[in-house]
Structure formats: C-alpha cells, structure tokens
Amino acid sequence: MATLEIKDLHVSVVSEDAPKEILKGVDLTIKAGETHAIMGPNGSGKSTLSYAIAGHPKYTITSGTVTLDGEDVLEMTVDERARAGLFLAMQYPVEVPGVSMSNFLRTAATAVRGEAPALRHWVKEVKGAMADLDIDPAFAERSVNEGFSGGEKKRHEILQLGLLQPKIAILDETDSGLDVDALRVVSEGVNRYKASGEVGVMLITHYTRILKYIEPDFVHVFANGRIVESGGRELADVLESEGYVKYTGKTEAAALS
Amino acid sequence: MAALSTKPHSHGAVAPVTSRAEHFTSYDVNAFEVPGGREEIWRFTPLKRLAGLHSGAAATGSAAVEVNAAEGVTVETVGRDDERLGKAGVPGDRVAAQAYSSFENATIVTLPGDVKSEPTTVTVTGAGVDAVAYGHIQVKASQFAEGTVILDFRGSGAYADNIEFLVADGAHLTVITIHDWADDAVHVSQHHVKLGRDATIKHTVVTLGGNVVRVTPVVQYAGRGGDAELFGLYFADAGQHQEHRPFIDHAQAKCRSNVVYKGALQGEGAHAVWIGDVLIRVAAEGTETFELNRNLILTDGARADSVPNLEIETGEIEGAGHASATGRFDDEQLFYLQARGIPEDQARRLVVRGFFQELIAKIAVPEVRERLEAAIEAELEAVGT
Numbered sequence: 001m002a003t004l005e006i007k008d009l010h011v012s013v014v015s016e017d018a019p020k021e022i023l024k025g026v027d028l029t030i031k032a033g034e035t036h037a038i039m040g041p042n043g044s045g046k047s048t049l050s051y052a053i054a055g056h057p058k059y060t061i062t063s064g065t066v067t068l069d070g071e072d073v074l075e076m077t078v079d080e081r082a083r084a085g086l087f088l089a090m091q092y093p094v095e096v097p098g099v100s101m102s103n104f105l106r107t108a109a110t111a112v113r114g115e116a117p118a119l120r121h122w123v124k125e126v127k128g129a130m131a132d133l134d135i136d137p138a139f140a141e142r143s144v145n146e147g148f149s150g151g152e153k154k155r156h157e158i159l160q161l162g163l164l165q166p167k168i169a170i171l172d173e174t175d176s177g178l179d180v181d182a183l184r185v186v187s188e189g190v191n192r193y194k195a196s197g198e199v200g201v202m203l204i205t206h207y208t209r210i211l212k213y214i215e216p217d218f219v220h221v222f223a224n225g226r227i228v229e230s231g232g233r234e235l236a237d238v239l240e241s242e243g244y245v246k247y248t249g250k251t252e253a254a255a256l257s
Numbered sequence: 258m259a260a261l262s263t264k265p266h267s268h269g270a271v272a273p274v275t276s277r278a279e280h281f282t283s284y285d286v287n288a289f290e291v292p293g294g295r296e297e298i299w300r301f302t303p304l305k306r307l308a309g310l311h312s313g314a315a316a317t318g319s320a321a322v323e324v325n326a327a328e329g330v331t332v333e334t335v336g337r338d339d340e341r342l343g344k345a346g347v348p349g350d351r352v353a354a355q356a357y358s359s360f361e362n363a364t365i366v367t368l369p370g371d372v373k374s375e376p377t378t379v380t381v382t383g384a385g386v387d388a389v390a391y392g393h394i395q396v397k398a399s400q401f402a403e404g405t406v407i408l409d410f411r412g413s414g415a416y417a418d419n420i421e422f423l424v425a426d427g428a429h430l431t432v433i434t435i436h437d438w439a440d441d442a443v444h445v446s447q448h449h450v451k452l453g454r455d456a457t458i459k460h461t462v463v464t465l466g467g468n469v470v471r472v473t474p475v476v477q478y479a480g481r482g483g484d485a486e487l488f489g490l491y492f493a494d495a496g497q498h499q500e501h502r503p504f505i506d507h508a509q510a511k512c513r514s515n516v517v518y519k520g521a522l523q524g525e526g527a528h529a530v531w532i533g534d535v536l537i538r539v540a541a542e543g544t545e546t547f548e549l550n551r552n553l554i555l556t557d558g559a560r561a562d563s564v565p566n567l568e569i570e571t572g573e574i575e576g577a578g579h580a581s582a583t584g585r586f587d588d589e590q591l592f593y594l595q596a597r598g599i600p601e602d603q604a605r606r607l608v609v610r611g612f613f614q615e616l617i618a619k620i621a622v623p624e625v626r627e628r629l630e631a632a633i634e635a636e637l638e639a640v641g642t
Contacts, residue, residue, distance in 0.1 A: 054596050057588060082598035094593035098611025107607065108597035143611070144593075160597060 002032040002069055002085060002167035002200060004053075009064035011045075011052045019060065022048045024225035026064070030168060032198035035214065037236060039205055039254060040222030041244040046204045047091060049222070050172040054088040055081050068168065083112055085167030089157040089174050096144035101156070102126070104144045105163060112164045129162050133189050150177040158189035162196075169193065170202040175210035187213030208240045208254050223247035277504065277536045277568055282347035286313070286358040289351035298350055301530040301562055303498055306469050308389060308415035308443050310352045315359075318384030320392050320416055322364050327375035327404070333365045341365065342395060345421035346449025346475055349504075353447035353473070356391045356417040363393035366406060368430070370399030376407055376622050383412035383442055392418040398428035398456075405431040405622060415443040422460070426453035426480065432460045433625055437632070438467030447473045452512075454480030461620060462518075464491040464499045465632050471500040478509040478541075487516040489531075490616045490629070492636045493559065495524025503548070504534040507541035516548035519616055521609055522559035523639065531581075533565045537574060545575035552583040553612050555605075606637050 011023035022045045030036050040046050052059045053066055055078040066073040068084055076084060096104065105126060110116045117125070130137060133155045145153050154174055161169055171190065175183055187210060194201060194214075203214060211219075211233070219235040220227045221244075228247055229235065239254040283289065291312045292299040304311055324332045335342070342363055348354040368374050384390035396406050408420065424430045438444060444467055450458055464470050476485045485505060493499045505514040520529045531550040552561035565579035587608065594604035613633060620626045 054592075056592055077601065078592060078595035079598050079600050079604070082596055088596055090593070090596075094589045096590050096593065096608060096611055098614030099607050104594070104597075104607070107599055107603070108594075111598035111600065111603070164597065 001198060004030045004086075004168045004200060005065070005067045006053070007065045009049075009052065009066060010062045011048055012060045012062050013048070013058055014060065021062070022225055023052065026226055028220065028227060030200040030202055032167065032200050034217045035194065035201040035203060036218045036220060037203045037205060037211055037216035038220050038222050039208070039236065039239055041248050042206065044222045045225040046222050047172055050088055050170045050202070050204055053170060054078065054086065079111065082164075082166075087161055087164055087166035087169045089161055089169065089171045091173040091176060093145045093153040093157055095146045097146050099144050100141055101144055102140040105160065108160065109163055126163065129159055132162075132192065133159055134185050135159060151179065151182040154178060154182065154186055155189075158186050158193075162189060162193050165193075165196070166199070168200045168202070170204065172204045173206065175205055175207065183210065184213060190214055206254070208236050211236050221247055277506075277534045277566065278538065280349060282349045283354055284343060284347060284357050286351060286354040289354055292351060298502075301532075302471055302500060303469060306443060306498065307352070307445065310355060310389070310415055310417045310443065310445050313355070314389045314415070316389055316391050318388035318390050318414065319361065320384050320390045320412075320414075321382040322392065322394070323380045323382075324364065324366060325378040325380070326366070327377045329369045329372060329374050330377045330404070331367045331369075334362050335365055337361060337363065337393075339363065339365075342393065342421070345395070345423050345451040346477060348419060348447060349473065349475060350447070352417045352445040353419055356393065356419055359391035360393040360418070363395060365395045365397065367397045368399060368402040368404040368406075368428070370425070370428070371401045372403070374402070374404035376405040378407045378409060380409045380411065381416075383410075383414035383416050383438065386413045386441055388414040390414060390416050392416065394418065395421040395423065396430070396432065397423045398425060398430040400425040400427055402428040402430070405433070407622065407625060408432070408434040410434070410436050410438055410444060413439045413441050417445045420446065420448045422448065422450045422458060424450070424452045424456040424458050427455050428453065429457045430459070431621065432458065433620060433622065434462050434472070435625070436462075436464040436467055436470045436472070438470065440466065440468060442467040443469045445469075445471045448475065450474065450476040450485065452476065452478050452480075452483035452485060455482035457484040457486075459486045459488070459619075461488040461490070461616070462501060463629060464489070464501070465636070467497065469498045471502070473502040473504065475504045475506065476514065477506050478512045481509050481511040483509065483512040485514045487514070488616050488619060489518030489520070490613055491518070491520040491529060492633060493520065493522045493527040493529045494636065494639070495558070496526045498528045498530075500530040502532040502534070505536070505546060505548075507535070507537040507544045507546065509541060511543040512541065513544070514546045517616065518549070519551045519553075519613060520561065521553045521555055521612065521636070522561055523555040523636070525558035527559035529561045531561070531563045533579065535567045535577070535579070537569045537571060537577060539570045542571055542573040543575055544577065546577045548579045550581045551612070553609065554583065554585050555609070606634070609633065609637055
C-alpha cells in the first residue's frame with residue numbers, strides 16, 4: 001500500500017531578483033486506491049506542488065518533507081523519484097527532437113522496470129496501449145511530442161502512465177485544452193490505470209468537468225500556496241456553482257458556463 | 258572584407274567591399290597578404306596555432322593518400338602541372354593558395370558516367386607530429402554518374418589542401434568528409450564544388466578530431482538545375498577549434514541549395530565557428546536556398562560563433578532563408594526524460610543523439626553512420642562527468 005505524505009511543504013522559485021515563496025505549508029497524504037482532486041484558481045500554486053514533488057530544478061524546497069512509503073523523496077534525483085513510483089503527467093509536455101516516441105517509451109520502461117521488456121511482448125503492449133487511447137500507431141516513429149497537438153500530447157502522457165505503472169500519479173491539468181472526445185478518452189485511460197491496481201492519484205485541475213469522468217474520493221481547495229479546505233465529492237459541486245470567490249476574494253469560475 | 262580594401266582585386270575594384278561577390282581569389286599565394294588576424298575571413302581563426310600554414314611554412318613532409326576505389330572508379334596520381342587541375346574553383350584565401358602553390362602530387366578520382374558506383378574511400382594520413390604538408394585531391398563525377406566518395410582524414414601534423422568536386426551534367430555525387438585527426442593536427446581545407454546542369458551534390462562534413470580544423474566549402478553552379486545539399490556535423494572538445502565556412506554562389510537560374518550544420522561543444526576552450534555565406538546573383542532567378550546552423554553547448558567554457566550571411570541581388574527567386582541558434586543544453590528536456598525514470602547521463606545522450614539524428618539519418622553509408630554514432634557516444638562519455 002503506497003503512501004505519499006506531504007508535510008508542511010514550503011517551496012520557493014528563484015525569480016529575477018529575490019526568491020519568491022509559492023507553497024506556504026502544504027499538508028496532504030495520498031494513499032493507494034485514493035483519488036484526490038486538487039482544485040484552485042490560477043496562480044494558487046497547484047502546478048508548483050506537482051513540479052516540486054517531481055523534483056524540477058527551478059523550485060527550491062525551503063522546509064517540509066515529502067515521503068513515499070517512508071522514503072525521503074526530496075533526497076532523490078528526478079529519475080530516482082520516477083523509479084521509486086512517482087509519475088507526473090505534465091501540463092506542458094516537453095518536445096525532444098530526434099528521439100522517437102518508441103525509443104523513449106522503451107528506454108523509460110527499461111529504467112522504471114529495472115530490465116528491458118521482452119521485445120515481442122513490449123511491441124504488443126505499446127500497440128494495445130496506443131489503441132486504447134486512440135493514438136495512431138504512426139506516432140511511435142515521431143519525435144517525442146514534436147509537433148503534437150495539445151490533445152495528442154495529453155494522450156501520450158496517459159500512455160506513459162499506463163506503461164510505467166507508477167504507485168502515485170500526479171496529473172497536472174491533464175484536462176486543460178482537451179475537447180470533449182479527448183477528455184473522455186484521456187479520462188478512460190486514467191480510470192483503466194486506476195482499475196489496474198492499488199494506485200494513488202493526485203488530480204490537479206482548475207475546472208470540475210474532468211471530475212464527471214474521474215471520480216474523486218477527496219477534493220481539496222488550493223489557494224495562496226496551501227490547502228484551505230478539504231472535503232468529499234460534494235465540495236466540487238459547491239465550487240462548480242460558487243467558484244473560487246470565497247477563497248480569493250475575486251470572481252473566478254470553476255465551471256465552464 | 259577588411260583585407261581586401263588595401264589592395265586591388267583581380268578585376269580592378271579598390272573600394273572597400275562587403276559583398277561576398279567581391280571576395281578575392283587567386284592561385285598564387287603571393288597575391289595574398291599574410292593575414293594578421295583582424296581580417297574578416299580570419300578573425301575567428303587562431304593563427305598562432307596554424308603552424309605557419311598562413312605565413313609561408315614550407316612542406317617538411319607529405320601526407321599519405323590511399324584510395325580504396327570501387328569497381329569502375331579510376332584513381333590517378335598526377336603532377337602539379339596536370340592541366341585538369343584547378344578547374345572547380347580558385348583558392349579563396351592565403352592558406353588555400355599556399356596549398357595550391359605547394360603541393361607536389363595530386364590525386365584524381367573519377368567516377369564513371371551513366372552508372373551507379375559503390376562507395377570509394379580516400380584516406381589521407383597526416384605527415385606526422387610537427388610536420389607540414391600540402392595536398393590536392395580532385396573528385397570527378399562524369400556525366401550521369403552516381404556514387405559516393407568518402408574522404409577520411411587521420412593522423413598528425415599540419416596540413417592544407419584544396420579538394421575539387423567536379424560534378425558533370427546530370428551526375429549525382431555524394432561526399433562525406435570525416436576529420437578524425439589526432440589531437441595535435443591542424444587542417445585548413447578549401448573545397449571547390451562545381452555543379453553542371455541538373456547535377457546534384459550531397460556534401461557532408463564531419464569534424465571530430467584535431468587541434469584546429471578549418472573547412473571552407475565553396476559551391477558554384479555551371480548550369481541551371483543544380484542542387485547542393487551541404488550538411489555538417491561537428492563535436493568540439495576542450496581546446497579544439499572547429500571552423501566551417503560554407504559559401505554558396507548562386508550565379509545560375511533555377512538552382513537550389515540547402516545548408517544544415519549542427520554542432521555540439523563541451524569543455525574549456527572548445528570553439529566552433531560557422532560562417533554561412535549565400536550569394537544570389539542577378540542571373541540566379543528562381544533560386545531556392547536555405548541555410549541553418551545549430552549549436553548545442555554542453556558545458557561551461559565552450560563557445561560557438563555563428564554568422565549566416567544572405568545576399569540577394571534579384572527579387573525573382575523561389576525562396577531564401579537562414580536560421581542560426583546556439584543554445585545551452587535544454588534542462589526542460591532533461592527534466593522530462595528524467596521524470597520518466599531515465600538516469601541523467603542516459604537522458605543527456607538521448608538528447609544529443611536526437612540533436613544529431615536528422616543529419617546522421619541522411620548518411621546513406623551504413624558503416625559511416627555507425628562510425629559516427631560510435632564517435633558521438635565516445636564524445637558523450639566525457640559529458641557531464
């Protein structure tokens with residue numbers, strides 16, 4: 001039973017002159033089998049939380065702890081975190097010219113699984129996973145994310161999620177920029193991954209619409225660098241009708257009207 | 258060009274000029290002044306490290322030229338007075354003129370017309386540590402010939418040469434030049450490409466080894482329909498100077514050129530210079546050209562200079578463009594790959610290999626491709642350690 005435990009996490013980003021504190025004491029525990037929706041207005045620090053957990057060099061942890069099954073995540077390099085079972089589906093997946101998707105997927109799977117997957121099974125596995133996400137097989141020979149549309153990039157993030165089978169998945173605004181069909185396909189992919197084992201999901205989103213497809217067990221409202229309210233599914237419904245005004249003092253909708 | 262303002266040109270112009278069209282050329286070394294380092298065409302080159310190639314150093318040895326010729330390809334060793342020599346172009350700087358004035362024997366490799374030949378390899382081995390040598394090679398692709406010539410430079414010493422590529426009407430020549438010199442070597446080379454009507458050349462320069470390597474490929478068109486693809490791939494390590502100065506001279510209508518050079522640099526004092534000149538003369542209507550240079554800086558202490566120059570004297574062209582970019586290693590790419598569990602050193606290799614992939618994929622000779630991939634791997638072993 002995997003557990004990701006975040007305690008009193010403070011994170012700064014080095015901007016042009018002085019470091020700026022973005023996370024101001026985040027406490028959150030995610031256990032295998034649970035789906036936590038983190039909802040908040042733009043600029044509240046949601047994405048910073050995901051990048052800090054994944055180990056992006058731009059962010060500095062000033063205090064607090066992050067552990068995965070008791071292991072100190074913050075002591076690990078970025079790749080060690082991934083191999084320990086953390087996965088971040090990025091809001092803006094990065095293009096890597098000249099590296100084919102198939103080479104990238106196989107290299108990643110080899111690293112995470114600790115051995116190269118047997119070629120025959122692997123080819124079948126990737127083909128099946130791509131078909132599940134309505135990804136044209138031709139993408140396997142294209143450079144990683146290069147020239148992909150927003151929706152294609154997100155599908156490939158979820159493809160990696162399914163192939164790398166992490167213990168804890170952080171989905172950073174995976175729903176942003178997706179049309180209805182793509183949102184459905186991507187959500188089904190996440191649900192398949194959830195159904196495949198005891199896994200924990202941190203679902204970061206601005207809008208409630210993805211929660212119609214992916215059922216959250218917990219909903220947390222994120223504002224000004226911390227979690228300001230937690231509840232169940234019903235909290236999302238409140239956000240849907242009332243927006244974030246209560247937390248930010250300004251009107252910002254959580255639903256697409 | 259600064260050096261040219263002080264002396265008359267072959268055609269009498271004396272005013273200071275900046276156009277590449279006015280670039281001075283001569284077979285005679287004495288027609289050039291000894292460069293001092295401030296001249297436009299020499300300002301990036303470390304003259305002190307040229308072993309006197311620019312200031313009249315006499316030959317103290319000779320480079321060994323070995324040709325492994327494909328069936329049907331003829332190889333001749335000829336004296337400097339052979340009248341077939343010097344037809345593809347005229348030396349454009351003092352070192353090229355010095356080489357032209359100094360070589361004793363030239364090698365002429367001729368690809369037979371109307372047939373497709375297997376690859377021919379010319380291996381040039383330097384005269385040895387502290388030795389100075391000059392050379393001359395001519396590669397001729399006869400009418401409708403199709404074939405590949407690999408020029409492989411190895412060994413030690415200082416070496417200057419002119420290499421002619423005469424591509425007859427309708428011929429298709431592929432050239433791969435590999436500078437895989439020892440650490441001490443200095444090589445200053447001018448390539449002269451002359452393309453006949455509807456002739457094509459795919460010209461790839463690979464620079465890996467050597468203390469100083471400076472290559473100036475010049476392309477001229479003798480008829481319409483010519484097509485030149487110039488690719489370059491270089492990897493500069495600590496203390497290495499690698500300079501590539503392609504010049505495409507569009508003087509005929511309906512010709513095409515495409516220049517893509519990519520380099521990676523690492524280590525203290527690694528220096529890459531790329532000067533890409535394209536001139537579209539008035540007569541060159543319907544020209545289509547593009548040039549691109551990309552540099553990937555892997556460590557502190559390395560430096561890349563990249564200058565694309567595009568001169569257009571007619572508006573009646575298909576298209577012309579250039580692009581140049583020099584960047585640090587992209588940390589976002591590294592983060593993305595690492596976030597998928599790939600260790601940092603492996604991630605770096607993937608990114609650099611990916612950077613060169615576009616060019617390596619264009620090399621049609623599998624052995625050369627494999628050798629390059631292995632060479633890049635070997636270079637990368639030292640990265641980030």
